[in-house]
Amino acid sequence: MGEHNQMSIIKNSNKVISMTFDVEFFYNRALRYLDRKDYPKALKYFWKTIDFEPNNPVHYCNIASLLAEMGRFKESNELLLYVIGKLDPTIVECYYYLANNYAYLDDFATSYKYLQRYIDAAPDGEFISEAYEMLSYISSEVDDVRFEHSDSEDELYIVHNAAKNLLDEGKYYEAEKKLKKLVNDYPDYLPARNNLALAYFYLGNYVKAIEHTKSVIEKENTNIHAFCNLAIFYRHLNQEEELNQILNILRKLHPFQKEYLYKLATTFAILEEHEMAFNHLHRLLNRGEIADPTLLHYGAIAALNSGKLIFAEKWWNQILRIDNNSQIASFYLDFITNLNSEDFNIELPNYFYQYELPIEDLVTGLYLNDVDKHSYFLSILEWGLANGSEKVKELSIIGLSIYKNKMVEKKLREFLLNEQESYYLKKKVMFVLEEMNVKPPFKILINNKVFEMTRETPDLKSWKKNWLLVLEYLNENVSYNVKEFFDAKSLWYEFISKTYPKTPQIRKVEGWVAALEYIVMKIHQKPISIESLSEKYHVSSSTISKNIGIFEDVFEL
Incomplete structure (x- = not known):
């Protein structure tokens, strides 16, 4: 990447260590200061990248983005106009960035002009939905502004959103039908192709899923969503060589946009690349924006899985400050408090990233022998038994039955004497104790009276x-x-x-x-x-x- 400068650092007077300063060195240094919110130093190192590659428009866009973040919108605009005027007019995202900058400068007429240019140049672009939303806002601020778009564009976005909703609801056949029609009618609309590939994947048609994803990359070789999806497909199919090729690409990506950072982070989490997931989530959470609990939870699980308990605790506590009744944050804070020192290097299964109590997935994994019967999983089930809803308690009882040891027997016997618990759940506990071949009698509290119960079913x-x-x-x-x-x-x-x-x-x-x-x-x-x-x-x-x-x-x- 460009020419190299070398500097020698002298150590102990008899050793010379050669350091290579190239464009990648300064780019990574800029990102490091950006993560620390040290914008002046980040800007300094971004400018260094231009010294090495003065005709690379990406470097100018990086600087323009940072200048906008610093509130220096006019300087940012100068660079963006230089990119599309002198370096690469095909980077039409510059129009969208210009529109944002002019909106911050309260120049809504110019902002509107650049939004229209962006929509005309990239009707299927990455920021098209944001552009529509922004345009509707600006239209109310500018006299005599009229937003013109075709009925076919309206239909495209309405149908695509409906298809995405079907995917989210697990209605894959219906989603496939809608997305196939969209791809036929709008062959260059890549989001529909990506989602059609996902529909094929969920339906088990892996060949078509990979085929459609590769067709997206052929049309746009920087499409992060396609590369991320392809990595997940290869992992599912245990195609390690192909997966590693995609991972090598993904590991080198450091996007600024929130959408891409989130996509990369969640993909690395699914692929159990927790350190990379943590790095991207840390950048997202370090932006100073108000983070939602789901994002904070993702970051905390990635931190826990990569051995960074301080960050995990910090982000779960942050969830409690947003929602002091969050049972999920309380659950995980109790969980890490009770971890033994030998458990600090744990790696929780992927379903723990979901912002919900993981009891059902954990119990399923234990039943299917997909996860080991670690002591910290036992502590999760004990927490569910003590603090969960009726459904969570029932699942915890089922999970505890798998362990079949004296400590579990003690916990279940204590549960039978808890006046707060329902008779329905106590019957479940009785069944578990019988299945564990625990020796009766079983003392059970019903309507403030203690009864001694014998075994209800004959011994196996x-x-x-x-x-x-x-x-x-x-x-x-x-x-x-x-x-x-x-x-x-x-x-x-x-x-x-x-x-x-x-x-x-x-x-x-x-x-x-x-x-x-x-x-x-x-x-x-x-x-x-x-x-x-x-x-x-x-x-x-x-x-x-x-x-x-x-x-x-x-x-x-």
Whole structure:
């Protein structure tokens, strides 16, 4: 990158260490001071990059952006006009930056002029939605300004936003249909291509997902969204060589725009490149803007996963200052307070980045053996049992059942004596203790009275072979999520306990498993039909219906 200057630093009088000063050195130094909000020094080093590459328009745009950040809008405008007038007229984003600067200078007429130029030059540009929004504001400030746009442009943005909403809602087939039409009608509108690639990916059509993403890069080889998506696709497909090539590109990117910083940060988080995720999130959170809790939480998890507990604690405390009732921030602050010194180098799974309590995903991971049974995961479940909502407590009970040790037994026995807890949850605890083969009696507090309960179901050692086979089928049923699986097991235990010793003969095991699945799906209000279960388990509909009737009688459904 350009010519090199060399300086020798003398150490210990007998060693000479050669340092190479090139454009990348000064660029990285500028970024470092920018992160520290030392704008004068950042500006000094950005100007140094121009000494090496005087015809590179990117360096001038960097300086123009920083000057605008410092409130030096007129100087920023001079550089932007120099870029589009002398260096590279294709960098049409300069029109948008000029419009922003003139708006800050209260010159709304000139701002409007440059917004129109930007919209005309880049109808599918990166800042097009912001330009429309800004133009509607400026129109009210300037006399006789009229914003003209075509009906087809209106349709494009309306349909694209609708398709994005469908993606967010998990309606991938509907999103795919809309996005395919958009790409056919507007082949150069790259956001639609990127989102169509995502729709294909979510639908499992990985070949088309990669194909469409590469087509975006062919049209625009600086499209950060496309490179980020491609990296995630390659990670999912375990294509390490291709992934590393994309990662080498992403690691060199240092965008100023908030949207791109956020996209890079979340991508690095998904790829478990937590140090890189932290660096970008730190830059975002260090801008002095009012950060939203979701962004602060992302930063805190990245900090925790890269061993920077001070930042993690700082950002979760910041969430509490924004929302002092935030259960999520309280949860994580308790979590890091109780970490043992040997746990400081932990790496939490990716779903911890979601701004919600991670109990359900954690319990699922424990059930599927996707995560190790670390002591700090146990502490998370204990927190959920003590502080969570009814749903979180139920999931925590399910998760604790996996550990099956004396400490868990003690916690669950204490739960049975807590007058604040519901009888519904205490029944769940009773089931877990029985499944753990904990020795009765179980003391349980109901209506301010303590009762001693014995085991409700016969000991597993006395279970008949086909009763146990039903449990084996349940363990292999991939249709259930973790809560449905737990409910299916507990219903089967309850069925045995309520009918024992006159439990009906279990001849065709598949017929009982199918009937149990029908009951569980109905409880969880999920669509299910006897015909589909008949095909799935290769058993007659009449057998399933008969067993459903027996369950309904026993459970009084």
